[in-house]
Structure formats: C-alpha cells, structure tokens
Amino acid sequence: MAKVFIDNIEYEVPNGKNMLEVALSLGLDLPYFCWHPAMHSVGACRQCAVTNYRDENDTRGRITMACMLDATDGTRISINDQKSKDFRAGNIESLMINHPHDCPVCDEGGECHLQDMTVMSGHNYRRYRFKKRTHINQDLGPFLNHEMNRCIQCYRCVRFYNDYAGGKDFGVFASAGRVYFGRSEPGTLENEFSGNLVEVCPTGVFTDKTLKKHFTRKWDLTSAPSVCHQCSVGCNILASERYGTMRRVMTRFNGDVNGYFLCDRGRFGYEYVNDEKRLTRAAQKDASSGSDPVSSVKAHIASRPKMIGIGSPRASLESNFMLKRLVGAENFYQGIPSNEADVINEVLRVLREGKVRTPSLKEMEDFDTVFVLGEDVTNTAPMMALGLRQTAKTLPKQKAYALRIQHWNDAAIREVVQDEKGPFFLATGYATKLEEVSTSVYHGDTNSLLKLSEAITNEIRSGSGDNQSGGFSHQVAQALLASEKPLIVSGTGMMSKSIVQAAANIAGALKDAGREVGIVYAVPEANSMGLAMLGAAGSLDDAISRVNNEKDLTAVVLETNLFYRTDNQTASDFLSHCHKTILIDSMENECTQEADFILPAGTFAESDGTMVNNEGRAQRYYQVFKPNNDMRSSWAWLDMMINQTEEARPYDDIIREMLEANPALEKIKTLAPAADFRIGTQKIPRQTHRFSGRTSMNAHVSVHEGKPPVDNDSPLTYTMEGYHGKPPSADIPFYWSPGWNSIQSINKYQIEVGGDLHGGNPGLRLIEPNENGITRFEVNSAGNNSGRYEVLPSWHIFGSGEMSAMSPAIEKRIPDVYIAVSDKALEKAGLQGADKISVRHQSATITLPVKVDNSLPDNVVLLPYGFKDTVGWRFPFKGELERGV
Amino acid sequence: MNETLAQILIIVGVLLGTVTIAAGLIYVERKMLAVWQQRLGPNRVGPFGIFQVLADMVKIFFKEDWIPPFVDKKVFVIAPTIIMLSVLMSFAIVPFAPGVVVADLNIGLLFFLAMSSLGAYTIVLSGWASNNKYSLLGGVRGAAQMISYEVFMGLSLMGVVLLAGSFNMTEIVNAQKGMWFVIPQFVGFVIFLIAGIAETHRLPFDLPEAESELIAGFHSEYSGMKFGMFFVGEYLGITLVSSMITVLFFGGWLGPAFLPPIVWFLIKMFSFILFFILLRATLPRPRYDQLMSYGWKLLLPLALLNVLVTGAVVLYNH
Amino acid sequence: MLSSVRSLWMVFLKMFKKRVTIKYPEEKPYLAPRWRGRIVLTRDPDNNERCVACNLCAAVCPTDCISLQATEDENGRRYPEIFRINFSRCIFCGLCEDACPTYAIQLIPDFEMSEYNRQSLVYEKEHLLIDGMGKYHGYSYYDQAGVAVGVKPKGGGENESEPVDVRTLIP
Missing domain, CATH: 3.10.20.740 (Ubiquitin-like (UB roll))
Incomplete structure (x- = not known):
C-alpha cells in the first residue's frame, strides 16, 4: 500500500x-x-x-x-x-476547435465521453472563430458508421484495433492537424472485434450502424442485464429495447468473462429478434376444434399422450428442465445429433472428473504458454481468441516489467515488446487467424492431430521424445514443460471426442509434472454445457429412432429447428412419424409448417433464464421487455402445460424446483437476487430516470394510459420507477453515474477501475476440478476410414451461428458457401481447374464452388459449418471428391 | 296551540334560513373573493352568476358519492353529519329578534360552547376513518387546534357573562341596551373573533385541511354530498360565529327603530361574514406551531387577564 | 398584528379598483408573439423538415408527452419517422422549444384546442408539421452542423474548410 x-x-x-x-x-x-x-x-x-x-x-x-x-x-x-x-x-x-456542431444528429450524443469531459472541464463557449477542419468519411461495412469530423485524435481506436485486437486493416494517416483514422481505402473492417470501437471511441467517430437504422438515445432505452446467446463464451451484454423492438447490444462489464469488450457476432447479431419471421402468436394446424391454440395444447397434454421432448442448447436451463419435467427424464432428448452430443458430454466429463482446472476468460490472459488443439477459436469462441491474443503477450511483457516499467505504461511496454510473442502453438485442421500470434503451427487431419498430441503427452510424461519427426511435437512439449502456467485450448470444433480427450491428456500430463496448467474447451452453443449438465436419455438421433419405432408419440420440440440439426429428409420424416408435434420456438422455419401446435418462445430479449458457458459458469439473463403478443419464456409455456394453468408460476418457483431435482446446480440459487429482492422498498428500474415519451408512446393506440407491465420473475421493473443508485452486480441494467453518461461510467461500478464490480462479478462456476481426478483419458480411435478425404467443418464467426446468421448486418458478412481444398488435393483427385466440386459420403452428395486453400493438408476438405447449404452433414466424415455440376 | 305552531314556524324558519344563508355563502364567498382580487367572479350562470349556487348544488348532488374501499365505513359516513348537526343545534339558542329564538335556555351560552366542542369530533373521526395519512394528520391538527381555542373562547366570553350577569342569550342582548359589550369587552371581542375563526377552521386557521401541505386534510377522501356536508357545515359555522359575535358584542337585534330588529341582526351578522371572507382574501396561513403558541402563550393569558380585570371592575362597581 | 390589519384594509380597497378579468370568448385576449400555446414543427428555408429527431425535446419534457422515432433518408439526413405529442398531458411549459437545437419545435400563440374526446388531443407529425419557419427565419441547422447528409458536401458548411487530403506530404 x-x-x-x-x-x-x-x-x-x-x-x-x-x-x-x-x-x-x-x-x-x-x-x-x-x-x-x-x-x-x-x-x-x-x-x-x-x-x-x-x-x-x-x-x-x-x-x-x-x-x-x-x-x-x-x-x-x-x-x-x-x-x-x-x-x-x-x-x-x-x-x-474542430469538433463539429452536430451533437443532435450524432448517435453518441447523450452517452458521449467527450460531452461529459467537456462539461466536467467547464468549457462551454467557442471562442475560436476560424474554420473547422473536415474529413471525408469511409464506408466501413455493415457494422460501423464513420464520421471523422468528430475525431479528437485520442488514438484509442488504433490502439484497440491494431494493438489489442490484432487488426490489420485500420490505421492512422497523415500528420499534424490532418490526422485521420480509418482504412487505407473504404471497405469493411475485417477484425472480429471492430464493434468495440463504438465503445472505445470517446466520441461519435465510430457508431453502431445497426442502431442508426432505428436510432434511440441511451436514456430512452429499456435495458436489462443479459448474456450473449451467440456462442459458448457467455459474454455479458446489456440488451436494449424501445417501442417493442431490440435496439442494440452493449458490453456489460464482467471482470471474469468478457471485461470491456464483445465480439461483432455478439454485438450485432441481435437483429434476428426484430425479424419479420418471428413467431408472435400461438397457433395450431387444425383449427376446426374452435378452441384457441393454447387451450388445445393444454387439452392435448391433459389427455396424457406418450410424449418425448427435444431439448435445446440455445434454450435456457430452466426451459430444458421444464421440458424434462413435462415429458419425464426417460423421454427427454438433447436436440443435437449424437456426434455433437457425445463430444459435448465428453467435455463435461473431462472438466468434472479431470484434475485440471478450466480458467475463466479473464484468467486465461495470465497464462504464459498456449497450445491450441484442433479449434478455430476466433470463429467458434471469438472473445476467447481476443483473450488468447493478450496471453501471447504475457511473457514479452514480463521483460518490460523486469526493466521496471510499470504495468500501466502501455506505450513503453509496447516499445519493449515490439512484435514479440510468447510461446503460442496451434495444431489445427486448417489455417486459423490466431496463427498471426503463433510461434509455430501444424495442420493435419484428425488422426495426425491425435498422433501429434500423443507424442506431446508422451514427451511431457517421459521428459524426452522424438525430436526428429518435424520437431513440432518436441517444440511444443518443451515449451509447455518450460512454462510455469501453460494453457491448453481445445474444443468441439472438429466434432471429435478423441481430440477432446487428447487435449485433456496433454493437460493432465502437465498437471502431473507439477505445472499450473489450465484447460479450456470451446463448445458449440450458448447453453451446450447446461444441456449436457441436465442430462438426457439420448441425443436427437435416439429420439428419431424412437419415433420410427413407436407410434402415437407426441413430440415437444423446444427451440430446435430439426431442419438445422439434421438433414431435411430425416427431419420431415420425424415430424410426419409423430402423432402430434408441439413446437416451442421463436422463429418461423421449416418445422413451423409441419407442427401441429406452435407456441411462440421469447428469445433472450423476451425471456428470463440461466445459461452455462463453456467454463461451466452459470449466468442469469433477464427479460428486456414484455412484448405485446403471446411470446413468453419457454419455461413459462411448459409450466402452463404441466400445471394446466392460465399463467405460469414466477421464475423463482421454477428455479427452486430445478435445484431440488438437480443438486449439481445448487449454486444457481445464489446466482442473482430473487424476485422479492428490494433496495429499501424499491425494485431496480430497467429504464433510466430520464426515460422519455412515457405518456405518449402508446397514445396513438389509446390516450388512456394502462398499467405498466409487472415483472414477477425478477427484481427489475419495466418502468423508470425504482431505485436509481447502484444495483447488485448481477442486476445492472445500464451504466450511469452523475456526470458520466457514457459507457465509461463503468468505473463507478467497480471496486477499483478495471477491476471487479462492487459485490463481485456476476456468474458462478458450477464445475470445479476434482483434486483426486483423472489425468489420463482413454483416447477413442477416430471413426471409419473409408474414403480418401476427411471432411472437416470450417467455422465462421458470421454464418456458423444459427440465430445470429439471421441478423441483417451479420448476413452481409457471411461468406459465400464453398468447399475448400488445397491444390495438391485437387491434383490428387484430378480435378484441377474445376469451379465446382462435389463431396460424396455414402449415398449423399454436396456440390459447391471450390475455394483453394493451400494451407490445408492434402487429405482434408472443408465445408463451412451451419450454412444453409451445409446443414445436416455430420462432421467429420470421410468422403470422395468429384467434379461438380 | 298557536304557541306551538309559532314555535314550529320559528324552528322551520331558523333551519331553512340558516341553511339557505350557508348555501348562499358559496356564491357570496366566490364573488367577494373575486371583488377583493380585482376579478369578476362567477358571472356565467344567470345574471351576475347568481345561479352559480344552483349549478354547484346540482353538480354536487350528481357527483359519485364514492366510499374508498380502505376506509372505516361507518365512521366515514357518520363524520360529516356531526358538523352539520352540532352547528345547526347551536342556532337553537341564537336570538334573531325579540321572541325569535328556538330555545331561550338560561344556559344558552354554555349550550353554544358545548355544541361547538362537538364539532371537533367531525374532524377527528373523518381524519381517522379515511385511513389516509394526510387525513389523519389533518384530524390530529384539527383536534389539537379546536381543543386549544375552545379554552379561551369560553374564557373570553366570561367577561360578557360577568357584565350581563346571565348565560341567557336574550338577557345578554338586553343587557347591551346602554352600551354594546364590544366597548367594555374589546379584548374579549378580539379573542372571541380569533377563536371563532379557529373553531370554524377558516383561513388563516385552516390548518386541518391545508391544501398545500395536507391536500385537503381530513376530507381528502370525501366526495359528493358527504364532501358537500363539510362544505356547508363550514359556511354554517361562519354564520353561527357571526351571529354569536353580533349577539354577544354588538347588541344583537338592537338598533334604531327605523328598521325592524331582525334586519339589524342580519346586517350585523353579514358584516362579520364578509369580514371572514376578507380575512380569507388577505391573510396567509401560519405555521402550525405558530398557531398553537399564539393560542396558548398569548391569547390564553390575555383572556385570563380580561376576566380578572372585568371581574375587578364589576366587583368595584358593585 | 397591525400589518395584518393594514393588509386587510388594502385588500378591502381593491373593491374599488378596475377589474382585470377579460370576458373570453366574447372578448379575445392579446397573445404575445412568444405566447406558449399549441406546438408546431417548422421547416427550414429550403422547405425541409427542421426536426432532426435528436430526442432532446422528449428528454426535457416534464410530462413525457413527446415521443418520436428517428429515421434517415437515402442521404443519411435524419428526420422523425413518427412524432407524437399527447396534448392531454402537455403543460405548455415550452422547455421543448428551449431544448430544440434546430428551432424545429415551436410554441405558437394558439390555445384554443379543446376537444370533447381526449383521443383527439393526440397529435401526430402530420398534425404538427407546418409549412413555414415559424418564429425563426432563415435558420438552417445543416448549414452549421459538420455532417454531410445530401444537403451540402463535406466541408461545405459555414465555418468549414475543405476536407483534408490525408495523402499530402506538405507539413
């Protein structure tokens, strides 16, 4: 001190x-x-x-x-x-002097750090009478709006974009009074974290283009603390609404997870909530009975049909639990194909039974040596990649600290570090973006990656190994052994259980060697872990085979698009084999045409719930607004079905029931304040104290103002009435402090700036390592070997997410669908110069344009994961290449 | 038989007369306030707006007489009737003219004091029954205020009683044939006037209902005719206190013979009513503690002194 | 005490003064040009909507009776898609006019807007927008503001220099 x-x-x-x-x-x-x-x-x-x-x-x-x-x-x-x-x-x-007179039309106005600081410093009258400099703006793509006139040359944007996030296509130009921040030519900002410029820029040079389309001032937004649903990292977000539509997503600071930043998929992938294809009303296929759809569903459930439930990794824990309760544990299936389910279950097993701890996103930055096995982190868990980019600087930075440069002295540290990177190794199926910060990389198919990791494990365990064969495994093993805090990163990206086990074995070997090792897995979806933790009778495949064998089954499909999870034929067979189907989902899709009953589910914006991220951290998200239609949380629909009631029970009752049934989730009880939490006598308002238009927003419908909606599920209110001080950290609906209107007011919510929130960061880890756990896992050998090429999924931050891909801004960034092969592989197959090629697996074929990627091993072919043309394929599989037509 | 008939006529006459005067005061007050504020006042209903009273009455009768669900229903209904009753009862002892008095009691003055004390109940009960914190505060204030001012209201009249040698109202009037008691009992008159205002909780002593702080205090929750009863009760109170001042200090019906006694009485009474309205038009409301300390620390000693001096003078003259 | 008596006397004397009441509607009162009455939205000298949907009027409104939604034309010029004032709530305080950075929202000397039906007091943009500049002539916000939204080229506003050439080497 x-x-x-x-x-x-x-x-x-x-x-x-x-x-x-x-x-x-x-x-x-x-x-x-x-x-x-x-x-x-x-x-x-x-x-x-x-x-x-x-x-x-x-x-x-x-x-x-x-x-x-x-x-x-x-x-x-x-x-x-x-x-x-x-x-x-x-x-x-x-x-x-040069700042333009345009706050009224600036999207930053009202939450502008420059405005706050100008007021704080007391400058209020322009004395300078000469001309203002102006700049030409650039079109920076679908995410960001550029208005260079507003720039005050603080350099935060380049420091974030280039130095922190590793961007390459942005910079600072010219000199003196002409300094310009932008790209060398207009064009889309390619970095996955470009959206953070909105928050990093202290004024309105970079603003959110999706917000601009339906612009709303910060003070007019109804916001709720939420958790990003677009990948498994579970970044904390502030989701905001006005006039019944979602307006934007901003970072909600969580010192253990995402800190100050978000990836672009998370920030701009919210727009599907406003889509025209949202399901808004309960519906039934056969309306002849004359009763309303909800009563029909209830009546059908009351007739005690034989039911099976299809759970979902994008639905909350509560919703999946209620479905399990409705149909019974033996009839509850995970709504994902068996290959995915197996890998995720294996990740859970490794984390639960293994001895190695999985660090939080924040803790990852403190490790010094990284080995990534088989995961394209930038595209499957983008914020993890941003963290790993910082991890790569851990050792070089220590050099600077050794020179007695203070930790906060960024310019000096950068001067020392230059382009130096810490030991950072990648062994993946294809070239990934993190190679920019890597020491050495290895590309191979699943089997060669397994061999490689086995060699590494052996070398760590024995201390000596084969340093002849390419040397990569030796290099990695020695670097990991030399490190105090090595980090092993893997995931479900290759859809291979063996890869998960191999990564666990490396980590286990390091643990046994006394290293303070960490292991991190990326999993496919926001609640993949939660779904796995709840436990199920099987995967979607088991459900499908059961439907094929048993008749008279009623399927309750929860937030699952069967046509996304499996191929079209199987999905439509499933639906037609079911006696009745009850679909609880948020978007219109191929299933909605076939379902007998449709109950509109809320997305993250219209529902409450809990998600478990890849680390096993349970995080609560809150409903942002009450829509003016039938939408509600899926668990609420299911509760109404189970109890045959008109209204669902409050959220806390559901939670209590869930925790009674699942003692492993016990900690969720203290995750967030209960609905009866009050500060003094007051709830926490979702609206700011300056919220405008209260008596006018709905005046065109009726001038008589109705009672505002009541929230029985959380300690938050939908109005501006309530406690306007600092709420508990799990319930912060927006950041504001007197004189600090911008996002910089986060400072006032932290114990010390940049540190944890008052009352601790929200979220609780449900999985802790087992001290007497396993460090050696049996590696199952990879699948069948028929076929010459291994077809692997390639992941795309924009496109591979089921829901985010439906957001207009994200849609513009989705690459064209392709089959990626190397020139060598083309040559081997005799397909040089083909525009389109086909991949054949057993009886199925897929034909797509070729994309040549020479970083690929010559026995590996890539198909983008989760694209419209590639859904239904079960990766990884062996296939044959043919000339496409 | 004729005597009984005459008595009934007097009762009906007094009842109707006072209630009509009280109702008319609605118009008079609004008009006079306007006059003293350089406005026109009611001028739309009938010539000079004189049918405003009718319009107001029609309105108040047709208003929804709503009893809030949270109130103590029985007490809530009874409370407004008490003020009407107690004030109307007091009129029984007021001699309007020789022989025109409902009950010429020999303890008339005591009866008046007793009745006006009952008025406290209406405020306390309505404040309590409304089950509303503003109303309750109004009720508490009303009770304290009325009980305090009751004390020296009675004391201030002792001088009159000493001079007249009787509690009988007619005799008090007759005792003023030589000189109105306002001259020997000027202090008593001033104290009684102030106490009278406080008793009727008129401005500037309307703390039990102070709009700006208690949003109408004890009658916040009242509407329709129940509110109307408070309203009329207040005007009846003004009329009563004005009559009492006339009777006790200004020689009642006494006056030169070119006008009948009842007219003299009414002229005097109306002057005081107008004075009440002028007070409302002029003076601001004091703070509550000022009101109480003014009563107990100034008016009470003054009233006692007045009794002492009067007693001494009467004894000396005896 | 004496001052109270004096006040009573002075108020009493008011009886003989001239009345100030104006007998509306037979007699129309004089309304000053800056009288705060019905709210209108004005246009700039080029007959474009002045309102840029900045939300400041709505934010400052003490009864929260203004609501609007911003939208943009193809050039990025911002204007309100909806603009609604609930006059059954409006207290004609004029804070919206004070807050308006573009002179778009103005209160005019007209108060005769009673309705039998409260719903008729909800004014939409088409009811509010007038074909003129109102009290402030000749002002156009976009001449001052440093954005180019189809009204003028970058650097074409008042007090603006030509856009910087970032590729020049001259110091």
Whole structure:
C-alpha cells in the first residue's frame, strides 16, 4: 500500500497504479480520453493534467499527467487547484476547435465521453472563430458508421484495433492537424472485434450502424442485464429495447468473462429478434376444434399422450428442465445429433472428473504458454481468441516489467515488446487467424492431430521424445514443460471426442509434472454445457429412432429447428412419424409448417433464464421487455402445460424446483437476487430516470394510459420507477453515474477501475476440478476410414451461428458457401481447374464452388459449418471428391 | 296551540334560513373573493352568476358519492353529519329578534360552547376513518387546534357573562341596551373573533385541511354530498360565529327603530361574514406551531387577564 | 398584528379598483408573439423538415408527452419517422422549444384546442408539421452542423474548410 495525497487529503492506495487510476478508483472525477482501463496509459491526450508537488512545503508544483504518474508513497497531487483546472479547460477547448456542431444528429450524443469531459472541464463557449477542419468519411461495412469530423485524435481506436485486437486493416494517416483514422481505402473492417470501437471511441467517430437504422438515445432505452446467446463464451451484454423492438447490444462489464469488450457476432447479431419471421402468436394446424391454440395444447397434454421432448442448447436451463419435467427424464432428448452430443458430454466429463482446472476468460490472459488443439477459436469462441491474443503477450511483457516499467505504461511496454510473442502453438485442421500470434503451427487431419498430441503427452510424461519427426511435437512439449502456467485450448470444433480427450491428456500430463496448467474447451452453443449438465436419455438421433419405432408419440420440440440439426429428409420424416408435434420456438422455419401446435418462445430479449458457458459458469439473463403478443419464456409455456394453468408460476418457483431435482446446480440459487429482492422498498428500474415519451408512446393506440407491465420473475421493473443508485452486480441494467453518461461510467461500478464490480462479478462456476481426478483419458480411435478425404467443418464467426446468421448486418458478412481444398488435393483427385466440386459420403452428395486453400493438408476438405447449404452433414466424415455440376 | 305552531314556524324558519344563508355563502364567498382580487367572479350562470349556487348544488348532488374501499365505513359516513348537526343545534339558542329564538335556555351560552366542542369530533373521526395519512394528520391538527381555542373562547366570553350577569342569550342582548359589550369587552371581542375563526377552521386557521401541505386534510377522501356536508357545515359555522359575535358584542337585534330588529341582526351578522371572507382574501396561513403558541402563550393569558380585570371592575362597581 | 390589519384594509380597497378579468370568448385576449400555446414543427428555408429527431425535446419534457422515432433518408439526413405529442398531458411549459437545437419545435400563440374526446388531443407529425419557419427565419441547422447528409458536401458548411487530403506530404 502507498500513501498518496490528493488535494491534501491522505489516501491509502495499492501499489503499482498510476494516479489517474487511483483518483478514479477513489471516486474522484478527473477527465481523460486516451487512457482506457483495459489498454492503460499512453499520456497522449493531456486531459488528466494535475499539479504534482514535491512535498508539503512545495506550493508551486508542476503540471503533470496523472495517468503517467506512479502512485508511490508520498505522491502529492492536486486535482482541483486552479492551475491544473485551467490547463484542462484550455486543453479541451483546443480539442473542441474542430469538433463539429452536430451533437443532435450524432448517435453518441447523450452517452458521449467527450460531452461529459467537456462539461466536467467547464468549457462551454467557442471562442475560436476560424474554420473547422473536415474529413471525408469511409464506408466501413455493415457494422460501423464513420464520421471523422468528430475525431479528437485520442488514438484509442488504433490502439484497440491494431494493438489489442490484432487488426490489420485500420490505421492512422497523415500528420499534424490532418490526422485521420480509418482504412487505407473504404471497405469493411475485417477484425472480429471492430464493434468495440463504438465503445472505445470517446466520441461519435465510430457508431453502431445497426442502431442508426432505428436510432434511440441511451436514456430512452429499456435495458436489462443479459448474456450473449451467440456462442459458448457467455459474454455479458446489456440488451436494449424501445417501442417493442431490440435496439442494440452493449458490453456489460464482467471482470471474469468478457471485461470491456464483445465480439461483432455478439454485438450485432441481435437483429434476428426484430425479424419479420418471428413467431408472435400461438397457433395450431387444425383449427376446426374452435378452441384457441393454447387451450388445445393444454387439452392435448391433459389427455396424457406418450410424449418425448427435444431439448435445446440455445434454450435456457430452466426451459430444458421444464421440458424434462413435462415429458419425464426417460423421454427427454438433447436436440443435437449424437456426434455433437457425445463430444459435448465428453467435455463435461473431462472438466468434472479431470484434475485440471478450466480458467475463466479473464484468467486465461495470465497464462504464459498456449497450445491450441484442433479449434478455430476466433470463429467458434471469438472473445476467447481476443483473450488468447493478450496471453501471447504475457511473457514479452514480463521483460518490460523486469526493466521496471510499470504495468500501466502501455506505450513503453509496447516499445519493449515490439512484435514479440510468447510461446503460442496451434495444431489445427486448417489455417486459423490466431496463427498471426503463433510461434509455430501444424495442420493435419484428425488422426495426425491425435498422433501429434500423443507424442506431446508422451514427451511431457517421459521428459524426452522424438525430436526428429518435424520437431513440432518436441517444440511444443518443451515449451509447455518450460512454462510455469501453460494453457491448453481445445474444443468441439472438429466434432471429435478423441481430440477432446487428447487435449485433456496433454493437460493432465502437465498437471502431473507439477505445472499450473489450465484447460479450456470451446463448445458449440450458448447453453451446450447446461444441456449436457441436465442430462438426457439420448441425443436427437435416439429420439428419431424412437419415433420410427413407436407410434402415437407426441413430440415437444423446444427451440430446435430439426431442419438445422439434421438433414431435411430425416427431419420431415420425424415430424410426419409423430402423432402430434408441439413446437416451442421463436422463429418461423421449416418445422413451423409441419407442427401441429406452435407456441411462440421469447428469445433472450423476451425471456428470463440461466445459461452455462463453456467454463461451466452459470449466468442469469433477464427479460428486456414484455412484448405485446403471446411470446413468453419457454419455461413459462411448459409450466402452463404441466400445471394446466392460465399463467405460469414466477421464475423463482421454477428455479427452486430445478435445484431440488438437480443438486449439481445448487449454486444457481445464489446466482442473482430473487424476485422479492428490494433496495429499501424499491425494485431496480430497467429504464433510466430520464426515460422519455412515457405518456405518449402508446397514445396513438389509446390516450388512456394502462398499467405498466409487472415483472414477477425478477427484481427489475419495466418502468423508470425504482431505485436509481447502484444495483447488485448481477442486476445492472445500464451504466450511469452523475456526470458520466457514457459507457465509461463503468468505473463507478467497480471496486477499483478495471477491476471487479462492487459485490463481485456476476456468474458462478458450477464445475470445479476434482483434486483426486483423472489425468489420463482413454483416447477413442477416430471413426471409419473409408474414403480418401476427411471432411472437416470450417467455422465462421458470421454464418456458423444459427440465430445470429439471421441478423441483417451479420448476413452481409457471411461468406459465400464453398468447399475448400488445397491444390495438391485437387491434383490428387484430378480435378484441377474445376469451379465446382462435389463431396460424396455414402449415398449423399454436396456440390459447391471450390475455394483453394493451400494451407490445408492434402487429405482434408472443408465445408463451412451451419450454412444453409451445409446443414445436416455430420462432421467429420470421410468422403470422395468429384467434379461438380 | 298557536304557541306551538309559532314555535314550529320559528324552528322551520331558523333551519331553512340558516341553511339557505350557508348555501348562499358559496356564491357570496366566490364573488367577494373575486371583488377583493380585482376579478369578476362567477358571472356565467344567470345574471351576475347568481345561479352559480344552483349549478354547484346540482353538480354536487350528481357527483359519485364514492366510499374508498380502505376506509372505516361507518365512521366515514357518520363524520360529516356531526358538523352539520352540532352547528345547526347551536342556532337553537341564537336570538334573531325579540321572541325569535328556538330555545331561550338560561344556559344558552354554555349550550353554544358545548355544541361547538362537538364539532371537533367531525374532524377527528373523518381524519381517522379515511385511513389516509394526510387525513389523519389533518384530524390530529384539527383536534389539537379546536381543543386549544375552545379554552379561551369560553374564557373570553366570561367577561360578557360577568357584565350581563346571565348565560341567557336574550338577557345578554338586553343587557347591551346602554352600551354594546364590544366597548367594555374589546379584548374579549378580539379573542372571541380569533377563536371563532379557529373553531370554524377558516383561513388563516385552516390548518386541518391545508391544501398545500395536507391536500385537503381530513376530507381528502370525501366526495359528493358527504364532501358537500363539510362544505356547508363550514359556511354554517361562519354564520353561527357571526351571529354569536353580533349577539354577544354588538347588541344583537338592537338598533334604531327605523328598521325592524331582525334586519339589524342580519346586517350585523353579514358584516362579520364578509369580514371572514376578507380575512380569507388577505391573510396567509401560519405555521402550525405558530398557531398553537399564539393560542396558548398569548391569547390564553390575555383572556385570563380580561376576566380578572372585568371581574375587578364589576366587583368595584358593585 | 397591525400589518395584518393594514393588509386587510388594502385588500378591502381593491373593491374599488378596475377589474382585470377579460370576458373570453366574447372578448379575445392579446397573445404575445412568444405566447406558449399549441406546438408546431417548422421547416427550414429550403422547405425541409427542421426536426432532426435528436430526442432532446422528449428528454426535457416534464410530462413525457413527446415521443418520436428517428429515421434517415437515402442521404443519411435524419428526420422523425413518427412524432407524437399527447396534448392531454402537455403543460405548455415550452422547455421543448428551449431544448430544440434546430428551432424545429415551436410554441405558437394558439390555445384554443379543446376537444370533447381526449383521443383527439393526440397529435401526430402530420398534425404538427407546418409549412413555414415559424418564429425563426432563415435558420438552417445543416448549414452549421459538420455532417454531410445530401444537403451540402463535406466541408461545405459555414465555418468549414475543405476536407483534408490525408495523402499530402506538405507539413
């Protein structure tokens, strides 16, 4: 601890911080631009100027930048003295010289850090009478809007985009007053994390293009704390609504998971919620009975038919549980094909029974050596890739620390690190983007990856190995052994149980060698882990075979598009073999045509629930708004079915029932405050205290204002009434603090800036490693060997997500569908120069345009996963190549 | 037989007369307030708006007489009737003209004091029964205020009683044939006037219903004719206190013979009613603690002193 | 005490002063040009809508009776898709006019807008938008604002220099 003096008041502060962090952590208001809690200080904007005094006798002091001033014992500064106040006011006046007069049409207006800082510094009148410089804007693709006139040259965008996220197609141009931030030519920003520029930019240079289409000010949004449903990482998001449609997604800070950032799929993939194809009303195929659809479903359930349930990895734990309760455990099936289900179940088994701990996303950044086995992390779990990019800098940074450069001194550290990367190895089926930060890579089919990992495991266990054959395994094994904290990253991307086991074996060997090893698996979907933890009688395939054998079965299909999970023929056979089908889903799809009953389910925006991410972290998400139609949480529909009631029971009752039935989920009880939680006597409002249009929004329907909707499921209200202070960390619906309207107000919610939220980060880990657990797993050999080519799924951040792919902005970024092969493979098959080729597996064939990728091993062929043309294929499979027509 | 008939006539006359005057005051008050505020006041219903009273009555009779679900229903219904009853009962002892009095009791003055004390119940009970914190506060204030001012209201009249040597109202009037008691009992008159305003909780002493702080206090929850009873009860109260001032200090019906006694009485009474309205048009409402300390620390000693001095003078003259 | 008596006397004397009441509707009152009455949306000198849907009027409205939704034309010029004022809630405080950065929303000297049906007091954009500039002549927001939305080229506004050439080497 260090003793510092700010405005002659003594504070005890932790060591190793700079004075800006210290001041902000103490709750003092000090303006800043270039400093960012995740990217630290460069001292460029000159806005956090303070007066630094030598000792208590020094009356003159000198102006210095707080962000570049180490908070050591006896540091004495003044924030509120006239000299530094004048300096800051003068500085911001200069910054504002060229800032255009366009706040009213700027999307940042009302949540603009520049506005806040201008007000804070006291500059309010433009004295400069000369012309303002202007810039030509660029079209940056479907995600971001560019308005360079607003730029104040803080350099945060390049520091994030290039240095933090590893972007290549963005930069800073020109000099002096002409400095320009953009691409060398107009075009889509390619980095997967470009959306963070919206939050990183202190003003409105980069704004959310999807929001622009239905623009709403921050204060008019009804927001709820939510969890991203687009991949298994479970980033925390703030989802916002107005006039019954979703408006945008922003980062919800969670120090253990996503921190300050989100990937573009998570940020812009929300738009499907507003799609025209949403199911909004309960419906039935046979309307001749005359009763309404909901009563028909209830009546059918009351007649006690033989039921099977199809659970879903994109539905919440509660919904899956209620389905299991409705149909009975022996009739509950996971709504994913057996190959996927097996891999996910294996991941769960490894994490539960294994001795190696799986770190959180935040903890991943502290490891020093990385080995990625068979996973295209950038595309299956993008935020994990962003974390791994930081992990790659762990060792080089330590060099800088050894030179006594402070942890926060970003520019100096970068100067030392340059392009150096830590030991970072990739062994994958195809070339992935993380190779940019890797030391060495290996590409191979499943079998060769398994052989490789076996060699690595053996070398770690024995200490010596084969350093002749290519040397890659030797290199990896030695690097892992040399490391204090090695991290093994794998996942379900290759759809191979053996890969999961092989990764676990490497980690296990390291654990036995006394290393502080971590293992991380990416799994396919938001609640894949939760579904696996609930346990089921089997996979979708088992359900299909049961339907084929038994008649008179009623299938309750929960948030599963059978035509996405399996091929068209199987799906339509399934539906026609069922006596009745009850579909609970949110989007119109091929299933809705065939289902006998349809109950519209809420997406993450219209439902409450709990998700379990790849780490086994349970996270609660809250309903954002009550739509004006039949939509509700799936568990609510199921509860109404089970109890034959008109209204579902409150969420807390469902949770209680679920925890009674699943003791493994026990911790969920304390995950978030119960619905009867009050601060004083008040609930927590989803709307800001400035929410406008309350008496006018629905006036065109009726001028008589009805009672606002009531939320019995959570401690949040749908109105602006309630407690406007800081809520518990799990229930933060938006960030705001007096004078801090921008997202930077997160500072005020943290114990110390950049650190954990007050009351701890939300979410609880359900899986902890078993101290006496297994470190050696039996590796099942890979499947059949007929066919010359192994067809692997290639993952796409934009396109491989079932729901996000339906969002217009994401749709524009989805690549054309293809079959990727190397030139060598084409040659081998005698298909040189073919535009289209076919892959044949048993009786099925798929024909698509060729994409040549010479990084591929010559026995590997890639098909994009989850695209419209490739659904229903079970990866990995062996196939033959043919010339396509 | 004739005597009984005359008595019934007087009773009916007094009853109708007072209630009509009270109802008419609705118009008078609005008009006079306007006059003193340089406005026109009611001018749309009939010539000079004189049918405003009728319009208001029609309105108030047709208003929904709503009893909120959370109130103590029986007490809630009874409370407004008490004020009407107690004030109307007090009129029984007021001599309007020689012989025109419902009950010429020899303890007339005590009867008046007793009846006006009953008025406290209406405020307390309605405030309590409304089950609303504003109403309850109004009720509590009303009770404290009325009980405090009751004390020196009675004391201030002792001087009159000492001079007249009787509690009988007719005799008090007759005792003023030489000189109106307002001259020897000026202090008593001022105290009684102030206490009278407080008793009827008129502005500036309307703290039990203070709109700005208690949103109408004890009658917040009342509507329709129940509210109307409070309303008319208040005007009846004004009329009563004005009559009492006339009787006790200004020689009642006494006056030069060119006008009949009843007319003298009404002229005097109306002057005081107008004075009440002028007070409302002029003075702001004091703070509650000011009201209480004003009563107990100033008016009470003054009233006692008045009794003492009057007693001494009467003894000396004796 | 004496001051109270004096006040009573002064108020009493008001009896003999001239009345201030105006007998509306027989007599129409004088309304100052800046009278805060019915709210209108005005147009700029080029006859385009002045409103840029910035939401400030709605934010400042103490009764929350204004609601609007922004949208953009093909050039990115922002305008309100819907603009609704619930006059049954409006208190004519004029804060919306104060808050408006483009002089679009203005309160005009007209208060005669009673209706028998409350629903008729809900005014949509077509009821609010007038064909003129209202009280402020000649002002066009986009001449000042540093955005190019089809109204002017980049750098074509008042007090704006030509767009920077980022490729120049001249210091």
